[in-house]
Amino acid sequence: MRTDTANYTDIFLNDIPLMDVRAPVEFVRGAFPSARNHPLLDNHQRELIGTEYKNKGQQAAIDLGWRLATDEVRSLCLSQWSAFVRKHPQGYLYCFRGGLRSRMTQKLLRSNNIEYPIVEGGYKTMRQFLLNKLEKHCTQLPFIVVAGHTGSGKTELIQAARRYIDLEGIAKHRGSSFGRTSSSQPSQIDFENQISIDLLKLSQQTGAIAIEDESRLIGRCALPPVLQTAMKAAPRVLIEEPLETRAQRIVQDYVHEGLERFKSSEKSAAESLGEELHLNLNKISKRLGGLRYKQLNEALASANQELLRTNNSDVYIPIVVSLLREYYDGSYDHLMKKSEQKILYRGNYNEVQQWLKESNHSLQKPE
Known part of the structure; x- marks a missing residue:
């Protein structure tokens, strides 16, 4: 018979399936990539029992x-749990602390002749394990920051490295005011957990880790402070791409892929994308200034109409060139001037791609 476990490293390195029996509200706030929520209590029941525990103690809450576990409730829970166990016989279950709810779930499963082990310490201890590992790995692992102006192709280039962590992929956002993707962003806790798990896996081998130069926020996801510190201390690879080339790449990424994202919308994809682009431009209106924002907004309206008529996305290139030249490049240049990071290599997209593929990157973490 399989026993309960406290081997968190094995769980996260091997993506062991986890059955989270906490209430849905807890799961949404934060969980783990391999976890699925099959709660013992719904949100209302959890609140009732919490109040009972506070007022009358543990036994009264139990x-x-x-009493709340009626025959109907038990039947539904057992059906979901049994299906999970059949699908994931090597998995585990957990609640918040690995206590009452985990034991009650085990007891109900045993009534159905099912033995299924618990993660000792539950969610709380696993979360702390990942936070501790994140602190350790950000301090000890060697990073290479892939930097360059907006539209340089940084995300694609880190993926050319032997070892990398894709922060924008984890955040499900491209980082700028125009960076929304087709997927919802994770909660802050889920974002941090996935970063920690990815670094845990990368720590099993030697070699530097390529990571894209990012600001503190990627959409609504904030980089953990310990990772920000590590990135500021890491050496850089600098991509130097012409303005026009970067504008074309941005149109490909944001307009072509944006149209795909809106294919199933009630309006036409071009109309829906156009509305989103207007909203995104409005987010930086104050930083552009009133007159420049008005001019760009009018140009954007014209480009949106042209896209509707002809499906020609090239009409956005002059607008993107203006945004890069007058806003994004200036902001990035200002940050670069303040940086004291060592530059390991600089070149255009193709040169950096080749360097990342061929270089050994056997860097040591700086003292």
């Missing part, structure tokens, strides 16, 4: 829990 008694209320069993």
